[in-house]
Amino acid sequence: MTSIFPTKSSDAAVAPSRDRGGGYFRDLDWILIIAALGASLMGSVLVWSASRADLAAEGDPQSYLKRHLINLGVALVLGVIATRINYRWLRAYTPVVYVASMLLLLVPFVPGLGVTIAGARAWIDVPVGLTIQPSEFAKITVILMMAALLAEPRDIEQEPSGRDVLYALGITAIPTAIILVQNDTGTVLIMGAVVISIIAVAGVRTRWLVGLIGGAALGILAAIQVGLLRQYQVERLTSFINPDDDLSASAYNANQARIAIGGGGLDGYGLFQGPQTQGNFVPVNESDFVFTVVGEEFGFIGSALLIALLAVVLFRAVMIAWKADDMYGRLVATGVAAWFGFQMFENIGMTLGIMPITGIPLPFVSAGGTSMMATWMAIGLLQTVRLHSLAVFRSQV
């Protein structure tokens, strides 16, 4: 990865070839698919390695891997379906999807259906042995809703008004509030970054943008001050600053994660050989702390490869946004790129001790069916934007 922004003329992958006719398969962004698939497959190996030690005593050490691969299969199918969604139809029905998603977000509060994991009541217990985390889907619907709202006047080259921004914030505020009540701080932070990115790219006035970023910062500070964030949430957020001094639970996580990754060295211990990973020293290392597995067992070489794959995904997403035919497509692609980018930074950053510890998964890599499905649906949406852009481009030529 040398540059995320090559010149337009050299971008042969996105620029349609005039003598080649269009076509669904030919027009798909295969580089994006291959990179995302590569990250997912690497993730499967990591999840396998992380989970087999825990499961060895319980019979089938591969059971977690099997479930993960099933999840990946379902996610890929959902991704393919997403590419087949009619672009206009999608835009038109976004509010409906949004409302449905918000209702889904409330389900975990229903007694008997909700499940609390790691202090966050954000999961729905599905009888077939799965748990669904509606906030993962909410990320997509918020992106779609924001794009629909902010792109509405944009097609006629107008910047969004202050009222548009307020509407957009209102759209975000509802799921944010619900997710905050569910104690899923990480998702709130990511959602905030995504929303600000979308609003920025939508072209709002700079003072709106500055005010927004300043307001978000103040909001976090105020939340800490007035105790809206509970003590453990603050602890989780601040323990990364000086993990060696503090051996509380969250600092322990940070320490163990760094020991695992640091110990991996240049080329790692090898698959199934990482002492931290196999000794279960790093908590939830098949989901939130999955990066410690690649760090320990495959070293710097393996970790850099995984980051490179994810960077390629980000690059292609930004390029799709860049090439998007209309503002709606651009904002959808921007939202997805920001989502993947910030979530990846936060997730990997927390294992490296440069970001606070929050409970969010690493896109494509972490175990967790909902996250996997949501990310692959987002890949499908990126393809839809691209397919639409190429079709429009071709019709214009």
Next chain:
Amino acid sequence: MSQRSNVRLLVLGVLLVSLVMTLVGRLYYLQVVTGEEYKTAAVNNTVREVVEPAVRGLVLDQAGRPLVANRTSLVITVDKVVLEREPENGAEVVERLGEILDIPAERIADRLKPCGSEGAKPPPVCWNGSPYQPIPIAQDVDPQIALTLMEQGQLYPGVDARLDAIREYPAPFNVNAAHILGYLGPVTEQQLQEQGSTDAYDRLRRTDVVGRSGLEAYYDDDIRGKPGVTTLAVDTAGRVTGTLESFPPQPGDYLVSSIDANLQAVVEEQLVRAVQRAQRQGYPGDSGAAVVVDVTNGQILAMASYPTYDPSIWVGGVTKKQFDKLMDSGSLASNATQGLFAPGSTYKVISTVAAAKEGFNLGGAYACPSRVRLGTQVFRNYESSAYGRISLRRALEVSCNTVFYGLADQMWDKAGGDDAGRDAPDPIAEAARQFGLGAGTGIDLPVESVGRVASREFKAENWELKRDTWCKNAIEGYPETRKTDPELADYFTALDQENCADGFRWREGDALNASIGQGDTAVTPLQMAMVYAAIANGGTVYEPKLVKAIVSADGQQVREIPSVASNEITGARAQRAIRFLQDTLPGVTTNGSAREPFAGFPLSQIPVASKTGSAQVTGDKVSTSWFASYAPANNPRYAVVMMVTQGGTGSKASAPSVRKIYEEIFGIRGTDVDPKRSVLIGGEPMTDLPVIRPDGTPVVPLGKDSGVPEAREEGEDVVASGARENGRGS
């Protein structure tokens, strides 16, 4: 789309690039730059070692009888970490423990203090191991008591019982051999430091017990074995998640000693008899040593030191009182290898070799007056006897000092007398060094004394060391002594004035004294035994060895310890002198100073070559009784040396005991010689090594040759279990 949107998207893109770069940079720092330290952290985190101590190898005598074996003992341990969580650091628990174990509570408290901590008693009372490991406080505990402790666990937090393999001493023939066998102790801080940082599984651990003296220490690496170590991967909750490495324990190798338990017991008994003999003559007879060595290879068949101690006193640690008593008694060090004594007349063999090398006629006649006067000093013959002109052979037989004074005087003159430099020839000292005196013998024990050879060189070196003190005293004139005894002060001052001025000079008197093994010369009894062994075998000075072979615990691998000659006495004159001594020394027994103690001994069948010695000691002390010998003189096999300090003459105290030792070796009753009666099975040291069965039990001689009471042979395998009837109380 608007320019602003494009710029914003570009900014977002750049932001994402920088985020990715941040991650890669941080990753590089963590993994490549500082990776190593995390690696160590990871290992500490996840690895727990379970150590199973190896069974320490046995020490067998030359016939396969165990001298050192193992047995199991019920040991009560206290986990200090748990105990200190109790009120007042668990003082009440210690009190209760003392009561049930019938040990004073203070003794338990002393035991629980880590060595070097505040108020800790010196080792071995204090705890020398890690404070995080259970500390043994009592052993050989009645199983009933241990059961009570376990049942009432809540009353005894941190208290546990376990079975330990500990050393035991089967003591065939009631043999002691404490100084040879040595004892065990916790590994020292120094040993751990010398080992450096290693993670080899068989490294020394703080909890290890190692040989601290004797064969246990010298051959520690061989007989310690390798511990069984299982390295477990452990998760945060302490659950075992896997086995990383596993090494089974490897029992230590067995030492096959050249010591014969039966002969050793005889020698020990005869040494005590010699001491008693001296004491019956009214002499203090305060210490002694005896050595029996095979002159053909340097193997030691028996070696005893008086006083001695019970080696089992060390098992499981001694009390402070026991330790102090041991230190005061002077029984810890072996007089045979660490004691330094003037050799007296036994040294005359050295002077004889020196004289021969200087060209003196071994067959010539020399004057043996009753005294020799040198200025104001008078050098007397023993009991001032005068023999007139006698042969050198006769001079040795009757131990005439004045003949050797004459020889020494001529050699001293020839070298330049008073004015000779420190490098001038010193034939007697040179001969002494060729026979291994003034240097370590190379015995397979961790410590031995090297001794001193009185010589021109030694005197010069000594003067350089002490000159400053002498000169200071000469000027000050002993003001303290002068207050009470001005005459003595004058005498001391005069002495130091002389010493200060020319204390480096090798005076005529020094030369005379040196020729008869007096003055500065000091030897160990072992050194003297090796001298006589070398005369017996024609001039080979062997390194004495206590161990013949090292055999693996299953008896499969055998490593024999080769005999090593540290020097060969060569040269025609020296060889002639040795042959002369071989011809002459039997005459000492038949016709000389040792005639009386060997009266009635079948010397025609077993001729004994010998030399008596009655070494003068400074002060008012009684002379040291020496008897050095080898036999059979016509076909030498054994050299036997015995000495008793303040024991009187060699012939009176030591010689009768040496005679008895020969009688036991050769199977002599009256004048009848029968090798079948020998304490050595087959009449001589075994050529074959004892057989060790695959299960680790050695094949031992049966019946009276076993050295253990009959009752113990029934029912259980004495060797394997090592059960000891007269077991010690806890």
